[in-house]
Amino acid sequence: MLERIEKLQVISLGILIALGLVVSTKMVSSSISKNEISVTGSAYEIVKSDKGTLEFEIQVKKPTRQEAYKVAQEQLKTVQQYLKNKKIEKIEIKTPNMYPIYKNDSRGYSTNEVDHYNYTQYVSIAADDVELIKEISTDITSLINSGIVINVNTPSYDYSKLPELKVSLLEKASNDARNRAVSMLKPSHNRVGKISAVRMGVYQITPVDSTNVSDMGINDTSTIDKKVTAVANVTFRIK
Numbered sequence: 001m002l003e004r005i006e007k008l009q010v011i012s013l014g015i016l017i018a019l020g021l022v023v024s025t026k027m028v029s030s031s032i033s034k035n036e037i038s039v040t041g042s043a044y045e046i047v048k049s050d051k052g053t054l055e056f057e058i059q060v061k062k063p064t065r066q067e068a069y070k071v072a073q074e075q076l077k078t079v080q081q082y083l084k085n086k087k088i089e090k091i092e093i094k095t096p097n098m099y100p101i102y103k104n105d106s107r108g109y110s111t112n113e114v115d116h117y118n119y120t121q122y123v124s125i126a127a128d129d130v131e132l133i134k135e136i137s138t139d140i141t142s143l144i145n146s147g148i149v150i151n152v153n154t155p156s157y158d159y160s161k162l163p164e165l166k167v168s169l170l171e172k173a174s175n176d177a178r179n180r181a182v183s184m185l186k187p188s189h190n191r192v193g194k195i196s197a198v199r200m201g202v203y204q205i206t207p208v209d210s211t212n213v214s215d216m217g218i219n220d221t222s223t224i225d226k227k228v229t230a231v232a233n234v235t236f237r238i239k
Contacts (some may be wrong), residue, residue: 041177
């Protein structure tokens with residue numbers, strides 16, 4: 001009985017080995033028949049933003065429309081003077097928004113009687129001096145000492161030469177792919193031939209110390225210094 005079991009085990013093992021050889025032969029044949037190798041290369045560069053924008057809003061609450069508008073205009077003049085003192089030339093005064101807030105009755109239900117009006121004036125500024133934009137984003141709230149309520153959004157920082165940089169990084173990423181292909185083929189004594197296909201990956205624009213990546217790409221505008229990374233998948237012919 002033991003002899004039959006051992007024979008069955010040997011036969012089964014033999015079949016598995018044979019199947020493995022067939023599969024591996026097909027995989028090798030498929031790879032060799034194409035005479036190609038696909039490699040992913042990457043390149044990055046750290047840049048400093050050269051343009052900054054900042055948006056904020058002036059908020060006024062007054063019993064009447066007229067009073068809300070009047071106070072908002074006075075405060076806007078104060079804000080504009082503050083920005084001019086800071087040497088900001090690009091100031092965009094956007095369309096304001098005003099709406100009534102109604103009183104509630106004793107049961108907490110809204111009535112038709114107006115309690116006050118909310119007036120919001122939106123302002124946007126821009127400058128090539130990104131450090132100045134950063135400074136204003138934290139300092140402008142000091143106007144609260146003048147009775148002005150200001151809500152500030154997160155500054156946005158951009159790099160204007162990004163299109164040129166992307167082209168340069170794509171070339172470097174392709175060269176990196178070639179160098180990787182050379183190293184991979186060196187043990188087999190084959191050489192890298194001409195490029196047969198190139199597929200560009202998405203660009204990752206992240207904070208310098210970030211390791212985040214996304215299939216859709218990342219475009220960070222919250223930091224002044226950025227890391228721009230390009231990826232290229234290149235298929236080479238094998239000589």
